[in-house]
Amino acid sequence: MLDLSYTSPKPKTIAGAHEDWELVIGLEVHAQVSSNAKLFSGASTKFGAEPNSNVAFVDAAMPGMLPVINQYCIEQAVRTGLGLQAEINLFSAFDRKNYFYPDLPQGYQISQLYHPIVGEGEVLVEMGNGEARLVRIERIHLEQDAGKSVHDMDPNNSFVDLNRTGVALMEIVSRPDIRGPEEAAAYVIKLRQILRYLGTCDGNMQNGNMRADVNVSVCRPGDYEKFRVADDFSLLGTRCELKNMNSTRFIQAAIDVEARRQIAILEDGGTISQETRLYDPDKNETRSMRSKEEAHDYRYFPCPDLLPLNIKQAWVDQIKAGLPELPDAKKARFVADYGMTEYDADVLTAEHANAAFFEDVAKGRDGKQAANWVINELFGRLHKDDRTITDSPVSAGQLGGILDLIAKGDISGKIAKDLFEIVYTEGGNPAEIVESRGMKQVTDLGAIEAVLDKIIADNPAQVEKAAANPKLAGWFVGQVMKATGGKANPKVVNELVAKKLGG
Numbered sequence: 001m002l003d004l005s006y007t008s009p010k011p012k013t014i015a016g017a018h019e020d021w022e023l024v025i026g027l028e029v030h031a032q033v034s035s036n037a038k039l040f041s042g043a044s045t046k047f048g049a050e051p052n053s054n055v056a057f058v059d060a061a062m063p064g065m066l067p068v069i070n071q072y073c074i075e076q077a078v079r080t081g082l083g084l085q086a087e088i089n090l091f092s093a094f095d096r097k098n099y100f101y102p103d104l105p106q107g108y109q110i111s112q113l114y115h116p117i118v119g120e121g122e123v124l125v126e127m128g129n130g131e132a133r134l135v136r137i138e139r140i141h142l143e144q145d146a147g148k149s150v151h152d153m154d155p156n157n158s159f160v161d162l163n164r165t166g167v168a169l170m171e172i173v174s175r176p177d178i179r180g181p182e183e184a185a186a187y188v189i190k191l192r193q194i195l196r197y198l199g200t201c202d203g204n205m206q207n208g209n210m211r212a213d214v215n216v217s218v219c220r221p222g223d224y225e226k227f228r229v230a231d232d233f234s235l236l237g238t239r240c241e242l243k244n245m246n247s248t249r250f251i252q253a254a255i256d257v258e259a260r261r262q263i264a265i266l267e268d269g270g271t272i273s274q275e276t277r278l279y280d281p282d283k284n285e286t287r288s289m290r291s292k293e294e295a296h297d298y299r300y301f302p303c304p305d306l307l308p309l310n311i312k313q314a315w316v317d318q319i320k321a322g323l324p325e326l327p328d329a330k331k332a333r334f335v336a337d338y339g340m341t342e343y344d345a346d347v348l349t350a351e352h353a354n355a356a357f358f359e360d361v362a363k364g365r366d367g368k369q370a371a372n373w374v375i376n377e378l379f380g381r382l383h384k385d386d387r388t389i390t391d392s393p394v395s396a397g398q399l400g401g402i403l404d405l406i407a408k409g410d411i412s413g414k415i416a417k418d419l420f421e422i423v424y425t426e427g428g429n430p431a432e433i434v435e436s437r438g439m440k441q442v443t444d445l446g447a448i449e450a451v452l453d454k455i456i457a458d459n460p461a462q463v464e465k466a467a468a469n470p471k472l473a474g475w476f477v478g479q480v481m482k483a484t485g486g487k488a489n490p491k492v493v494n495e496l497v498a499k500k501l502g503g
């Protein structure tokens with residue numbers, strides 16, 4: 001299904017004082033699983049609830065409470081894996097990752113270190129100019145989210161909100177295949193798009209429902225290719241991890257400053273120490289948070305409260321059969337079936353709801369024209385009002401009705417735009433509006449001819465000029481349109497003008 005005619009983008013190169021450097025980036029994306037209940041409890045996951053109101057005993061780590069796995073979260077992880085063309089591990093298991101934090105009452109996070117539920121997959125990241133990178137996914141594991149410490153409510157006290165504690169997260173780990181800031185942003189956007197199509201994560205980055213740890217290192221040109229051949233990480237530079245990024249704009253800026261910081265150190269003869277850093281958008285710099293912890297620092301061990309997870313291939317197959325058409329396939333189909341440009345197909349498939357709306361409008365109609373109207377008129381108008389397709393005042397049926405009136409020759413394209421605005425602001429049935437407001441196009445040859453004859457009679461000088469220069473005939477077309485309030489059928493007018501002045 002993947003179109004391998006794409007060429008790979010060049011890696012981003014930064015010129016140092018002495019030599020060129022290339023960027024190497026790998027992302028760990030934390031995506032909150034769309035599920036009404038938490039991973040190991042029945043507590044609600046609703047955003048914005050009263051603090052500490054969505055907390056079951058097990059989330060608060062009350063003594064003797066035991067986690068019970070939420071099958072729907074497992075299904076969502078499997079669905080995500082399938083959507084990323086990944087291997088699904090029928091055997092997986094949960095481990096305890098031990099650390100202390102005030103917002104982690106258990107004193108450990110339940111995660112999957114040794115046996116993640118999803119193995120290797122891939123994501124095609126298109127750069128919008130015919131170039132694309134196939135980014136490999138290393139694994140996806142399920143884990144619990146932590147709670148939230150609140151430091152800005154009181155001058156002397158900090159508070160803890162456990163609503164988020166125990167909410168299911170998928171950690172989607174990429175291979176270090178991303179080679180520049182723009183690619184990193186495009187990867188996050190593509191991943192978000194796929195997850196939203198699958199319905200496994202709402203991708204709301206503002207609410208922190210999707211956030212990324214961005215690993216950055218730099219290397220000399222050629223070293224990355226050697227790494228790809230040998231799969232030997234020692235051929236790459238030491239990475240630093242930029243924690244908890246939830247904006248694609250900041251991801252790009254952070255990668256750029258972090259790479260430059262590393263290059264300056266290396267060119268100065270220094271070495272990079274592997275650490276976790278935070279990006280400060282106000283100062284546009286990254287700051288050290290802590291030295292990098294290793295897996296052994298967490299004293300991982302299999303969670304004794306949970307049996308390993310054994311899922312059946314038949315169940316996986318059933319989930320696979322229920323997958324929706326995904327963005328790459330939908331885009332290819334739109335280009336092939338409707339003859340639209342890749343750009344238009346990108347716009348229409350960016351969100352599943354946009355694509356569905358378009359297909360409703362295009363059904364039984366001219367697809368290219370439908371695409372034009374949906375993108376330029378409808379999306380343009382919605383954008384102006386800061387609205388999305390889900391709260392569009394114009395339904396697919398209404399927009400289709402407008403296109404039908406154009407196709408029948410009842411209204412011109414220009415009148416159709418006025419009609420669209422009326423339907424957008426006032427609602428109503430397009431055909432009825434055209435009828436009741438007298439917007440119907442005049443195609444009656446005799447009526448148009450009478451108007452044109454009068455204009456010709458009143459403007460002998462223009463007639464003379466047009467005889468010398470046929471390009472000036474357009475002036476007469478304009479006058480007829482003006483005299484008829486834009487309702488004359490432009491095709492008929494053009495033909496008549498050509499006949500009278502050109503003949």
Ligand code: ADP
Binds near residue numbers: 024028175216
């Ligand atoms: P950890 O949990 O310790 O951060 P993971 O293996 O889960 O380790 O994730 C490491 C991430 O860092 C992966 O996305 C991987 O692709 C990326 N990575 C590893 N080495 C490098 C490197 N030299 N440069 C950039 N990214 C790297």
Ligand code: MG
Binds near residue numbers: 028213241
């Ligand atoms: Mg990490």
